[in-house]
Amino acid sequence: MAEFDVEVVFTVALKAVKDAGEIIKEAFYKKKAVLTKSCAVDLVTETDQAVEKMLIGRIKENFPNHMFIGEESVAAGEKCDLTDEPTWIVDPVDGTMNFVHSFPHSCISLAVLYHKDIHIGIIYNPILDQMFTAKLGQGAFLNDKPIRASEETELGKSLVIAEFGTNRDLQKMESVLKNITALMNKVHGLRAMGSAALNMASVASGGADCYFEYGIHVWDIAAGTLIVREAGGVCIDTEGGPLDLMSRRMICASSEKLALQIIPLLTQLKLERD
Amino acid sequence: MTEFDVEEVFTVALKAVKDAGEIIKEAFYKKKAVLTKSCAVDLVTATDQAVEKMLIGRIKENFPNHMFIGEESVAAGEKCDLTDEPTWIVDPIDGTMNFVHSFPHSCISLAVLYHKDIHIGIIYNPILDQMFTAKLGQGAFLNDKPIQASEETELGKSLVIAEYGCGWDIQTMESVLKNITALMNKVHGLRAMGSAALNMASVASGGADCYFQYGSHVWDIAAGTLIVREAGGICIDTEGGPLDLMSRRMICASSEKLALQIIPLLTPLILERD
Numbered sequence: 001m002a003e004f005d006v007e008v009v010f011t012v013a014l015k016a017v018k019d020a021g022e023i024i025k026e027a028f029y030k031k032k033a034v035l036t037k038s039c040a041v042d043l044v045t046e047t048d049q050a051v052e053k054m055l056i057g058r059i060k061e062n063f064p065n066h067m068f069i070g071e072e073s074v075a076a077g078e079k080c081d082l083t084d085e086p087t088w089i090v091d092p093v094d095g096t097m098n099f100v101h102s103f104p105h106s107c108i109s110l111a112v113l114y115h116k117d118i119h120i121g122i123i124y125n126p127i128l129d130q131m132f133t134a135k136l137g138q139g140a141f142l143n144d145k146p147i148r149a150s151e152e153t154e155l156g157k158s159l160v161i162a163e164f165g166t167n168r169d170l171q172k173m174e175s176v177l178k179n180i181t182a183l184m185n186k187v188h189g190l191r192a193m194g195s196a197a198l199n200m201a202s203v204a205s206g207g208a209d210c211y212f213e214y215g216i217h218v219w220d221i222a223a224g225t226l227i228v229r230e231a232g233g234v235c236i237d238t239e240g241g242p243l244d245l246m247s248r249r250m251i252c253a254s255s256e257k258l259a260l261q262i263i264p265l266l267t268q269l270k271l272e273r274d
Numbered sequence: 275m276t277e278f279d280v281e282e283v284f285t286v287a288l289k290a291v292k293d294a295g296e297i298i299k300e301a302f303y304k305k306k307a308v309l310t311k312s313c314a315v316d317l318v319t320a321t322d323q324a325v326e327k328m329l330i331g332r333i334k335e336n337f338p339n340h341m342f343i344g345e346e347s348v349a350a351g352e353k354c355d356l357t358d359e360p361t362w363i364v365d366p367i368d369g370t371m372n373f374v375h376s377f378p379h380s381c382i383s384l385a386v387l388y389h390k391d392i393h394i395g396i397i398y399n400p401i402l403d404q405m406f407t408a409k410l411g412q413g414a415f416l417n418d419k420p421i422q423a424s425e426e427t428e429l430g431k432s433l434v435i436a437e438y439g440c441g442w443d444i445q446t447m448e449s450v451l452k453n454i455t456a457l458m459n460k461v462h463g464l465r466a467m468g469s470a471a472l473n474m475a476s477v478a479s480g481g482a483d484c485y486f487q488y489g490s491h492v493w494d495i496a497a498g499t500l501i502v503r504e505a506g507g508i509c510i511d512t513e514g515g516p517l518d519l520m521s522r523r524m525i526c527a528s529s530e531k532l533a534l535q536i537i538p539l540l541t542p543l544i545l546e547r548d
Contacts, residue, residue: 041462097463098433101424101433101481102480103433103465128402150375156314159371173458176458177454180451181451184438184451185442188315188371189315189371189438189440191466194465206376207375207376207377
């Protein structure tokens with residue numbers, strides 16, 4: 001088992017994320033060459049690939065025995081096996097659609113797991129300079145200021161983030177519409193911002209009260225899960241049980257009480273595991 | 275007819291908006307006392323009222339002959355008559371739901387009209403320090419840097435903002451759902467951020483390609499209309515004709531070509547005029 005010193009790892013991770021942020025900032029307002037992956041709205045750009053490559057290099061340099069799971073590596077055929085070894089889980093650009101449109105709501109999402117527990121979570125929006133961080137047991141922060149989930153428990157007073165996703169198959173789209181229809185006249189408001197990790201950061205910092213999604217991947221939610229929990233919120237399975245990071249679905253909220261009012265309104269989806 | 279010197283009016287307007295921004299910033303992360311207006315999700319706070327009062331005072335002080343139309347004044351019974359006189363049209367907090375939740379996407383929207391033309395538009399998000407401005411014929415700016423609408427013309431490549439609105443009546447909800455259903459598998463992506471004025475600012479700055487709204491009021495869209503147009507975009511009626519500021523509906527886009535592809539997909543809603 002490779003050694004794991006959380007402070008040493010965090011220092012390297014933070015610097016790596018800041019440097020990756022510079023790559024994104026540089027490219028943000030320029031024209032992008034865009035490729036599609038699983039369908040016409042599942043996008044990837046060279047910036048996604050450049051950021052992931054840079055992060056892999058930085059990890060290998062400092063921690064040659066650590067493992068890595070990254071969105072673009074998995075897209076290129078790498079496996080998505082989570083072991084007890086220190087494992088970095090990365091989405092180089094979460095909110096690629098927003099990035100392509102220069103809609104300033106994209107981020108790098110980076111988590112480090114050890115014995116399958118999330119020890120470090122970092123979410124960085126370099127355009128708005130928002131650095132969300134958490135270390136297990138040490139609280140959650142935005143630009144070094146502590147953040148807390150709202151303490152909202154009432155469905156009718158909750159601001160809920162419900163995304164449309166990047167999957168166009170009929171079953172998925174029907175499920176999205178059913179969920180929106182079920183929620184829209186029961187909650188305070190619905191929002192859709194286009195970045196899973198930043199949505200989780202919104203719940204962690206109290207701006208939104210709940211965010212759920214079917215179809216996300218482990219790299220979208222690993223960092224956000226720690227940050228929400230360290231901010232006092234919950235992050236669980238969409239049927240109410242413990243979160244399974246590889247299950248392709250997740251609900252996070254300011255309180256368990258709120259999550260348990262939203263869960264019965266949702267139409268469940270089962271997706272192929274990561 | 276009262277005199278109208280656009281530079282002089284703009285200078286006063288900009289200072290007033292900056293000062294109003296301080297009131298909002300001060301209150302943003304605190305607990306708010308919230309009242310409801312037309313329904314459970316149509317909110318108003320003491321800050322909305324304080325900002326509007328401050329702006330009215332500032333206008334009377336500098337331009338005692340100018341007219342004023344403000345969201346909270348109209349809610350309190352003032353008329354919404356637009357004449358040829360210099361007229362300030364203000365939403366003291368656009369995105370009050372977001373403000374109540376400390377979800378950092380609210381703004382002051384301020385326009386000045388003369389002979390019913392929009393001569394000045396200012397939209398200010400004081401939390402993210404984003405000042406969008408335009409003067410008729412002089413371009414559009416974000417924090418003094420010129421902005422341009424994206425030049426997107428393809429429906430399938432467009433990022434579209436579609437809000438859920440603040441009405442829980444069946445007619446509004448059905449119209450919202452029909453529009454989302456019609457668009458969701460045809461556009462690049464859908465977003466809902468919760469502030470009409472900031473949505474228009476997104477189109478003006480190129481981040482989003484289209485935003486439409488049924489149910490908007492003149493104070494939500496007056497400033498944004500000028501800013502979008504000065505940025506090279508368009509702002510028209512949801513059936514394709516010229517925009518009627520009092521009609522309670524609007525579509526703005528990066529190009530007319532794009533707007534004309536979205537319009538046939540929309541289910542209209544007819545609402546009582548302002």
